[in-house]
Amino acid sequence: MDKFISHTGTVLPLRRTNVDTDQIIPAVYLKRVTKSGFEDGLFSAWRVDPEFVMNKPQHKGATILVAGADFGTGSSREHAVWALQNYGFKVVLSSRFADIFRGNSQKAGLLTVIIAQEKIEALWAAVEEDPALEVTVDLDAKNVRFESEVIPFDIDDYTRWRLMEGLDDIGLTLKNIGDVDAFEAKRPSFKPETIPAR
Amino acid sequence: MFLVKGQVMGKTLSEKIWEDHVVRSAAGEPDLLYIDLHLIHEVTSPQAFDGLRLAGRKVRRPDLTIATEDHNTPTLNIDKPIADPVSKLQIDTLRNNAKEFGIRIHSLGDIDQGIVHVVGPQLGVTQPGMTIVCGDSHTSTHGAFGALAFGIGTSQVEHVLATQTLPQSKPKTMAINVEGNLKPGVTSKDIILAIIAQIGTGGGQGYVIEYRGSAIRALSMEARMTICNMSIEAGARAGLIAPDEKTLEYLKNKPHAPQGSDWDAAVAYWKTLQSDSDAKFDHEITLKAEDISPFITWGTNPGQGAPLDGQVPNPADIADIEDRGAAERALVYMGLEAGTPFKKIKIDTVFLGSCTNGRIEDLRAAADVLKGKKIAPATRMLVVPGSARVRLAAEAEGLDKVFLDFGAEWRQAGCSMCLGMNPDQLAVGERSASTSNRNFEGRQGKGGRTHLVSPLVAAATAIRGTLSSPADL
Numbered sequence: 226m227d228k229f230i231s232h233t234g235t236v237l238p239l240r241r242t243n244v245d246t247d248q249i250i251p252a253v254y255l256k257r258v259t260k261s262g263f264e265d266g267l268f269s270a271w272r273v274d275p276e277f278v279m280n281k282p283q284h285k286g287a288t289i290l291v292a293g294a295d296f297g298t299g300s301s302r303e304h305a306v307w308a309l310q311n312y313g314f315k316v317v318l319s320s321r322f323a324d325i326f327r328g329n330s331q332k333a334g335l336l337t338v339i340i341a342q343e344k345i346e347a348l349w350a351a352v353e354e355d356p357a358l359e360v361t362v363d364l365d366a367k368n369v370r371f372e373s374e375v376i377p378f379d380i381d382d383y384t385r386w387r388l389m390e391g392l393d394d395i396g397l398t399l400k401n402i403g404d405v406d407a408f409e410a411k412r413p414s415f416k417p418e419t420i421p422a423r
Numbered sequence: 424m425f426l427v428k429g430q431v432m433g434k435t436l437s438e439k440i441w442e443d444h445v446v447r448s449a450a451g452e453p454d455l456l457y458i459d460l461h462l463i464h465e466v467t468s469p470q471a472f473d474g475l476r477l478a479g480r481k482v483r484r485p486d487l488t489i490a491t492e493d494h495n496t497p498t499l500n501i502d503k504p505i506a507d508p509v510s511k512l513q514i515d516t517l518r519n520n521a522k523e524f525g526i527r528i529h530s531l532g533d534i535d536q537g538i539v540h541v542v543g544p545q546l547g548v549t550q551p552g553m554t555i556v557c558g559d560s561h562t563s564t565h566g567a568f569g570a571l572a573f574g575i576g577t578s579q580v581e582h583v584l585a586t587q588t589l590p591q592s593k594p595k596t597m598a599i600n601v602e603g604n605l606k607p608g609v610t611s612k613d614i615i616l617a618i619i620a621q622i623g624t625g626g627g628q629g630y631v632i633e634y635r636g637s638a639i640r641a642l643s644m645e646a647r648m649t650i651c652n653m654s655i656e657a658g659a660r661a662g663l664i665a666p667d668e669k670t671l672e673y674l675k676n677k678p679h680a681p682q683g684s685d686w687d688a689a690v691a692y693w694k695t696l697q698s699d700s701d702a703k704f705d706h707e708i709t710l711k712a713e714d715i716s717p718f719i720t721w722g723t724n725p726g727q728g729a730p731l732d733g734q735v736p737n738p739a740d741i742a743d744i745e746d747r748g749a750a751e752r753a754l755v756y757m758g759l760e761a762g763t764p765f766k767k768i769k770i771d772t773v774f775l776g777s778c779t780n781g782r783i784e785d786l787r788a789a790a791d792v793l794k795g796k797k798i799a800p801a802t803r804m805l806v807v808p809g810s811a812r813v814r815l816a817a818e819a820e821g822l823d824k825v826f827l828d829f830g831a832e833w834r835q836a837g838c839s840m841c842l843g844m845n846p847d848q849l850a851v852g853e854r855s856a857s858t859s860n861r862n863f864e865g866r867q868g869k870g871g872r873t874h875l876v877s878p879l880v881a882a883a884t885a886i887r888g889t890l891s892s893p894a895d896l
Contacts, residue, residue, distance in 0.1 A: 240748075241749075241752070242745050242746075242748070242749050243624055243723075243724045243726075243749060245724065245861075245863045247842075247861065247863040247864070247865060247866050248863065248864060248865075251865055251869070252494075252842045252843060252844040252866075253843070253844060253869075255466050255494075255495075255844065256466075256495060256507075256509040256510055256512070256513050256844070257509070257513075258469035258470065258473075258512060258513055258516045259469075259470065259473075260470050260473075270864060270865045270869060270870075293745060294625065294745060295624055295625045295628075295658070298624050298625075298658065298724070299560065299655075299656075299861060299863060300559075300560050300842075300861075301467065301558060301559055301560040301574040301575060301576055302466070302467065302576070303467065303470075303558075303576035303577040303578060304577075306576070321625050321628065323625075323628065323658060324628060324629060324658070324660050325560055325574055325575070325576060325655075328575070328576060328579070329576035329577075329578065329579075332576065332578035332579065333576075333578055342745075381592070382451055383451055383452050383453060394578070394582055394590060395478070395480075395581065395582050395585050395586065397590075398455060398582065398585075398586045398588060398590065399585070399586065401446075401447055401455065402586065404446050404447040404455065405446055405455075405457070405483075405586060405587065405588055408446040408457050409457075409587075412457075413688065413689075413692070414685055414688075415681040415685040415686070415688050415689035415692070416459055416550075416553070417459075417460070417547065417548045417550060417553075417679045417680075417681070418486040418487065418679075419460075419485075419486055419487060419488060419489040419527050419548055419679070420485060420486040420525075420527055422527055422535075422678075423678040423679055
């Protein structure tokens, strides 16, 4: 996973709430067995509309997605995160994320940042005024900056450290695998096993 | 919270299960939780196995892991090779991975194949007090047994395969009490749709929900699974129900239920799995069962629901500006006019199935309504059992004949039209009454329009051709 310290880019303003993972990447695109190539499916049902914000030339190359509340609800498909990353997004800003989507994004290195809805509105307005507006999302300083605005955000220290170091979770757990051995030695015998099949 | 020294606060059910599974706890880190059961299917696992191979890692506990094919599988001609080459590759990839890593798999055609959340309880590998994960958000279904069960993404699937653990930050706890008696014709599906409409798709975010109260206690195990299944539609991390005599009765003779002295030890433990009377939940809400009536959704997220007796809402009446905008968009997508009575909405396709409502009791309830009747003209009905065993049980009772005589299609087990990954899809503009769990835009097929309903409403709707409950017949 790449280290994430700070990112500066332009914004795609997505004025919609409850953007579920079926919208981010519909199920028919989930048949691939790789982590790449999902950019074609990103918001595919909405992209057929030439008026959809993603099709506007002024937002080409945007790397920061700013969306309405409850982004990433629904299915647990991590393909939604890969699709956003494959397309080129580095950060998603919203006032509220679904838990599983947020967890997936933090594992895969897509930064999800929660800021208040009024700040989301301000950012939408600023970007619609000036699509070339550069926005910085600084994980080190824990703030979002544009024009003269500095919007602080919260993120737990552990996740921040992991993202800034680009650390793989499995490697971190394996360092403490002795704890897992010890736990397994004490598990009750009545817990079910799948093998052999009964 | 202020505690008197030496006083021990009571614990909620989910906190007890959590504490029993903490492998490692360190300041400033999420807890490392042990995972008792890992369920796998073809869609969210290939990249996880690839990750293992790249890192030269093994599956730590194949004996706590089980795979089935469900999301992408056809429900017709399952004895023939899968027609779609991309679907076939995904299924073959799961089979090869299961073989390479020594994982038990129930493939298409196997008697134990089916939707992963129907198969687990059926085999008895879902038991109280367990931690259960799957790369599928409806893993919360297993919470009906008093298990802490939640959906995960592919990175976490890989983590569990490699370590049998997951780092997790502790969720908040919410109690939802449903007290009193349900009216006739009202099911657990109506309860959960009413709850989601009340608290919203983000209302459960960050919480594990415990469903409690006399109306919940009165539900069968399968009906409890329907409620827990849709916890995720309220945004919750998981949903669960404390085990009781019904849970034990359901588990008693399941293939993987504990035997002999293990059964006694298990039951003794399971009986401790209740929230203590002095436990404090972070949030608590109460619903009266008698206030709930058959419920449907009218919009494009599961929170956009209302009693079937009502009418399509007018977005102008919605105070919250975001909700109003979402409602406006939803009505355009759904092709609905504000003020139309729901019962006047014409339905093209009825889908009975899914991990929400694809179990034998759901099929029985629908068949009871349909028996001796004929399907409405220009309406199609798809009945897709949740598992091969559900299908066989239904056939043994003659339910397949009831559905076929009625004019419905009787299919093989799988997720099918719930998410339309296989050929079972809605066409553009086609409108369904579906016993599944999501009414998202395009969920059941590009341009398809979904109304979520209970099996009873699905059956009555198939008879009348418009959204209906059995009371309308």
